[in-house]
Amino acid sequence: MTQAPPAPPQPLVLLAAGGTGGHLFPAEALAAALNRRGFAVDLATDARAARYAGHFPARKLHVLPADTMRGRSPVALAKTAFALGTGFLAGLMLLRKVKPAVVVGFGGYPTVPPLFAATVLGVPSLVHEANGVMGRANRLLAPRVSAIATGFPGILDRDPVLSAKALWTGNPLRPAVLDAARIPYVPVSPDGPLNLLVFGGSQGARVMSDIVPDAIAALDPALRARVHVVQQAREEDLERVRATYARAGVVAEVAPFFQDLPVRMAAAQLVISRSGASTVAELAALGRPSLLVPLPGALDQDQAANARSLAERGGALTILQADFTPARVAQELTRLAATPQELTNMADAARSAGVLDAAERLADLVARLAGGAPIPA
Known part of the structure; x- marks a missing residue:
């Protein structure tokens, strides 16, 4: 044979x-x-x-x-x-x-x-x-x-x-992102929860911990009660971030790393993050509105270019780190919560940029x- x-x-x-x-x-x-x-x-x-x-x-x-x-x-x-x-x-x-x-x-x-x-x-x-x-x-x-x-x-x-x-x-x-991209965006209802995801990677999590909890604590009590937060924070920042949310009565899950981040991005109705290339590509693929804070000081200003590509489509808002203050973030959250259709429009615009x-x-x-x-x- x-x-x-x-x-x-x-x-x-x-x-x-x-x-x-x-x-x-x-x-x-x-x-x-x-x-x-x-x-x-x-x-x-x-x-x-x-x-x-x-x-x-x-x-x-x-x-x-x-x-x-x-x-x-x-x-x-x-x-x-x-x-x-x-x-x-x-x-x-x-x-x-x-x-x-x-x-x-x-x-x-x-x-x-x-x-x-x-x-x-x-x-x-x-x-x-x-x-x-x-x-x-x-x-x-x-x-x-x-x-x-x-x-x-x-x-x-x-x-x-x-x-x-x-x-x-x-x-x-990644396959996990493609799987999560099948999950439709859930519009924010006038009196329903606002699911917020906050992350920034190893270079960006500190500024998120410094700014976002204080911004949410400064919201009007009625809006603050609607906000549900999932936030990445460095190990050394975990306790103070959790304490700020606890004092404000905000439902928050804070951890240094999330293995299932794509699923959590899909569950979010607004994402606050840095604008690395992978993050921007994943936000577009999932069709999620975002508030992007480019990493400052980079010689190439690559994150600023990444954020601009999504903002020009109408899928994201960009805030320079110099302007990224608790007062500014609270102002944007208050405005977006009052105009939930804008968040839905941003989600649609972000998805139109997905590949x-x-x-x-x-x-x-x-x-x-x-x-x-x-x-x-």
Whole structure:
């Protein structure tokens, strides 16, 4: 009896992401889409992000040396250069060992070593820029890689060289977000509860803890009694946030982390948060109105660009952190509660900006690169 020939090995796609959930989440969504298409997926990341990648749908996890630029002093620059140089050599060794068909980076300095190694070795390469402004690591890599995918349309229109190899795909969404996106928005009734979700990530939770509880405590008692709060807060802020809500008689659940955040976003009738790329993409996919406070001081002002993209559609209100005070937040909550149709309109506008098939669109581009096909215009 003749045995069937062995199945050809799965083509391997090496994903490079690190630093934050904003980089890991879209990589996780792409990995799931590629797995469904028969690709094997490995993840290259740094030691910091490796701690959060336990459930990442990858065949193997590779930790490469890398570092973020923490300053412009000679010592800081030397440390960053040494870490990236060491990571580049490790990336060369890794690519020669695993022989990926494509290498895909999702921004942040941990993606530089494997992507740079791919360009040196002639391996097809792709960077995905999630934000409305291209970050420094992706700007460094963009001239060298084979293709660029963007989370927002038109961000490279002013650069004809880069725009010629760029494609808008949107920001890939995790399966949990896609599941939550099926939950319809529940309009606020004149006398019913106002379900508020407050979060800000590791860089933003402190200001939310400083401002939002005092804003809600300052509301008119009749409105304050209607507000139900779910809020993320740092460990060191938990007790004071809980105490403020308790003194105000507000129903509140406060925790440092929510595993089921997409479901909680779907249950919210208003979200107050930072405006990272993943957050904005998820708010649009779910169709939830939001009050966005971009992270100030960023060199690229990426969160301001992200928030603007949703605000211009009418799906969000943007407040600069300098204006983010308890009085201003209380004023906006009072106005929105008095005009609940505006919240519903914002929900509809946010949903109109959602891109639910971004992971599949990005997987299409990866498959084209793996097969040697040209990038679609």
